[in-house]
Amino acid sequence: MDLDLLLDTLVDKGLRRELPTREEALAVLATSDDDLLDVVAAAGRVRRQWFGRRVKLNYLVNLKSGLCPEDCSYCSQRLGSTAGILKYTWLKPDEASKAAAAGVAGGAKRVCLVASGRGPTDRDVDRVSRTIEAIKEQNEGVEVCACLGLLSDGQAERLRSAGADAYNHNLNTSEETYGKITSTHTYADRVDTVQKAHAAGLSACSGLIAGMGESDADLVDVVFSLRELDPDSVPVNFLIPFEGTPLAKEWNLTPQRALRILAMVRFVCPDVEVRLAGGREVHLRTLQPLALHLANSIFLGDYLTSEGQAGKADLDMIADAGFTVEGTDTTTLPAHRADAATGGCGEGGGGGGGCGSGSVCGPAAETVPSPAEPAPVGQRSGPEADPVAAGAGAAGSRTDLVTVRRRGAGTDLAPNA
Numbered sequence: 550m551d552l553d554l555l556l557d558t559l560v561d562k563g564l565r566r567e568l569p570t571r572e573e574a575l576a577v578l579a580t581s582d583d584d585l586l587d588v589v590a591a592a593g594r595v596r597r598q599w600f601g602r603r604v605k606l607n608y609l610v611n612l613k614s615g616l617c618p619e620d621c622s623y624c625s626q627r628l629g630s631t632a633g634i635l636k637y638t639w640l641k642p643d644e645a646s647k648a649a650a651a652g653v654a655g656g657a658k659r660v661c662l663v664a665s666g667r668g669p670t671d672r673d674v675d676r677v678s679r680t681i682e683a684i685k686e687q688n689e690g691v692e693v694c695a696c697l698g699l700l701s702d703g704q705a706e707r708l709r710s711a712g713a714d715a716y717n718h719n720l721n722t723s724e725e726t727y728g729k730i731t732s733t734h735t736y737a738d739r740v741d742t743v744q745k746a747h748a749a750g751l752s753a754c755s756g757l758i759a760g761m762g763e764s765d766a767d768l769v770d771v772v773f774s775l776r777e778l779d780p781d782s783v784p785v786n787f788l789i790p791f792e793g794t795p796l797a798k799e800w801n802l803t804p805q806r807a808l809r810i811l812a813m814v815r816f817v818c819p820d821v822e823v824r825l826a827g828g829r830e831v832h833l834r835t836l837q838p839l840a841l842h843l844a845n846s847i848f849l850g851d852y853l854t855s856e857g858q859a860g861k862a863d864l865d866m867i868a869d870a871g872f873t874v875e876g877t878d879t880t881t882l883p884a885h886r887a888d889a890a891t892g893g894c895g896e897g898g899g900g901g902g903g904c905g906s907g908s909v910c911g912p913a914a915e916t917v918p919s920p921a922e923p924a925p926v927g928q929r930s931g932p933e934a935d936p937v938a939a940g941a942g943a944a945g946s947r948t949d950l951v952t953v954r955r956r957g958a959g960t961d962l963a964p965n966a
């Protein structure tokens with residue numbers, strides 16, 4: 550399809566909240582670097598229609614780090630991880646509240662409370678409930694999102710009663726490739742938790758991780774599945790290939806491809822909070838400001854197990870690019886979504902994310918997977934096995950940009966906010 554016609558069509562559909570076709574979404578990912586600024590400008594029109602020039606800041610607090618029994622290949626906290634990340638058990642409510650306060654003081658409107666693990670016990674839910682209450686008491690107007698893994702019946706309702714505003718549990722990748730990434734739980738488990746969160750009246754947050762060796766079709770599949778689940782927010786993570794994880798060699802992303810992926814997500818989910826999440830500094834590098842024309846939300850400061858750029862640099866970037874930090878007096882979502890009992894990309898459904906984004910739950914484990922481990926998507930056979938052939942583009946390893954978090958929650962050092 551002619552590029553001008555494609556982009557005009559996608560802008561019209563985005564302004565009307567109409568779902569693009571799969572072919573149109575795939576065509577965005579297939580555009581050339583020569584066309585990049587046209588693609589960003591078109592998706593930027595959709596972003597401005599629904600979110601103006603506002604950027605929402607979110608702040609991660611890793612309540613419990615490492616020691617997970619699950620085997621998510623991208624995660625530094627996984628079973629068998631040899632990544633040298635911080636490992637600690639549950640922060641006390643006042644410790645978590647102190648960490649959250651640093652993010653709020655830095656301009657964060659939402660605090661994301663994340664814990665490693667398959668899912669919470671009822672005792673864990675009690676503990677997190679006390680933490681939510683402490684944070685809400687000490688930080689007026691702050692939104693709290695919990696990200697604790699797979700939920701059992703009744704747990705979402707208890708978190709909602711404790712004051713949680715949202716629940717995150719990411720789909721991460723397409724249903725077809727999910728089994729290559731994780732063997733200890735299924736894609737259907739993840740969908741179920743998103744739906745539980747949604748049904749309990751929590752704002753659903755669910756997103757993806759790009760750069761795991763997936764094909765363009767996989768990316769379009771997961772984003773279309775997200776639209777169907779209808780979360781209010783969609784975090785877009787770019788894999789941080791931690792040494793010590795099975796995906797350590799998966800350096801598949803260029804800054805240009807990362808922007809094309811964000812543009813595709815914006816066109817498919819025009820009126821939801823698209824959050825630029827883990828891996829932005831590593832993969833977008835000096836092109837980060839262009840991504841603000843696509844995403845309307847970012848994480849401030851550090852990630853769960855890796856360091857982000859300085860919080861002050863985030864704020865300077867937003868100001869220099871001509872955007873403004875969204876205040877607590879502004880409703881993030883457009884009125885038609887904010888007024889609805891449930892939010893989302895367009896159609897009805899569940900939502901939610903969870904431990905699993907590249908930002909949330911970082912990577913870990915062996916560089917070469919053992920036979921018992923799921924093979925990274927990029928190592929599977931077939932026409933989509935080669936990430937370059939699949940449209941990923943040439944990308945080089947930038948291990949110099951991956952720094953394990955050594956400050957903030959779980960340490961005696963001041964957080965980055």
Ligand code: SF4
Pocket residue numbers: 617618619620621624625626627628664665666667698904905906910911
């Ligand atoms: S993503 Fe979550 S469930 Fe998976 S290994 Fe990491 S901490 Fe565990």
